[in-house]
Amino acid sequence: MKQLLQVTGLLLVMLTFNSCGYNRMVALDEEVKSAWSQVENAYQRRADLVPNLVATVKGVANFEQETLTKVIEARSKATGVTIDPTKITPDAIQKFQEAQNELSGALSRLLVSVEKYPELKANQNFLELQSQLEGTENRISVERKKFNETVQAYNTYVRKFPANIIAGMFGFQQKGYFEADQGAEKAPTVDFGK
Amino acid sequence: MRMQFSVTATTPAIIAVWLLLWAQLLFAQVPPRPNPPKLVNDLAHILPDDREAALELKLVAYGDSTSTQIAVVTVESLGGDAPYNFAQEILEQWGVGQKDKDNGIVILVAPAERQTFISTGYGVESTLTDALSKRIIETAMIPNFKQGNYYEGIDQAVNAIFAVLSGQFTPETETGGNADAFVALFIFIIIILFIIIIIYSARKGGTGMGRTYSGRGVNNSGPVVIHWGDNDYGSFSGGFGSFGGFGGGSGGGGGAGGSW
Secondary structure, three states: OHHHHHHHHHHHHHHHHHHOOHHHHHHHHHHHHHHHHHHHHHHHHHHHHHHHHHHHHHOOOOOOHHHHHHHHHHHHHHHHOOOOOOOOOHHHHHHHHHHHHHHHHHHHHHHHHHOOOHHHHOOHHHHHHHHHHHHHHHHHHHHHHHHHHHHHHHHHHHHOOOHHHHHHHOOOOOOOOOOOOOOOOOHHHOOOOO | OHHHHHHHHHHHHHHHHHHHHHHHHHHOOOOOOOOOOOOEEEOOOOOOHHHHHHHHHHHHHHHHHHOOEEEEEEOOOOOOOOHHHHHHHHHHHHOOOEOOOOOEEEEEEEOOOOEEEEEEOOOOOOOOOHHHHHHHHHHHHHHHHHOOOHHHHHHHHHHHHHHHHOOOOOHHHHHHHHHHHHHHHHHHHHHHHHHHHHHHHHHOOOOHHHHHHHHHHHHHHHHHHHHHHHHHOOOOOOOOOOOOOOOEOOOOOEEEEEEO
């Protein structure tokens, strides 16, 4: 009798595993991770553009030093905040986003100041960098959107009954989203060129 | 305890994101994938019919020889969406480009908003860079668009893209799939021959029946498999001039835009 109970218990556990989709959770989790790495790539791409941009702008006579320093500082701060892909918590995302937003803000201020320097606006090198930066902001926005979609699929799944029981047992916690804000969501901040 | 906390703390955020996603869904009303599939989709009716057909032929031929798919889409309205997002959504939802290569390009033209965007798939963005896309838009498209010459602008942009991409995805990469099919066919034939030889040697001396059977088998297998190869591209008997369908490519928002 006892043995029978044990066997049925085991069977039940296995069935629940299947129907509560442990494997599906793992798959969704992996999708989120890969979407996250794309987000990071896009941000990294922007960070990589900054030194070139600063160097080009610097080449122009007496460009406002303060604006440049702010960009450089924001960049080093932004690249300093990374997320462990296994712990994409809402908290971690928020911190990451804040650091990146600072760089977005500093960059858009830089690009506004550039308006005052006609020689820069005629500089082929600068124009090239500008279109690259524009493209990078677009990429960031697209990758964030894709990331949010995968997180949404994951979170929805993990919270549904009975998957949530398995999720709780194995530590599949809810993941954080990117929220719309004045930062990366509005890529047109860089889109001043006409 | 901990879980409960995190749930309550994130609930507003989740609602916000839901609203955001809804807003995005409402915004990103890209046209549905054309059926039958077409590379030139003149939804704003700005291209003369004969030119449109010529451009379609040209793009299909290019796609057949390089596997790179370039879709031209003109729309009546962007519905308030940003051009880069609109173009990227088309690329992603239609699946322009091959799935494993992500070598799709969408040329979006919105005459009402006077906006254009070239969106590149992940696989082509390293060759057709944002800066190059921008240059193509500024040199080939904008000057023509300003005078209302949409076809000329798009055609010149397509030529410029051909020039930029030439050499990246050579025909050889596309026939990769066919080559595999041929290898499979070759092995298949060898196995068949092998079986036939076994049957032959088992019969020792070979009756007439065995002979005719083997002859038919070999004759049949050739043309049949070659036919499969054609059907893979979804078109009728050879499929010259008709587009076989989008390949499921994807892109990350690369490219550049412009307005006139």
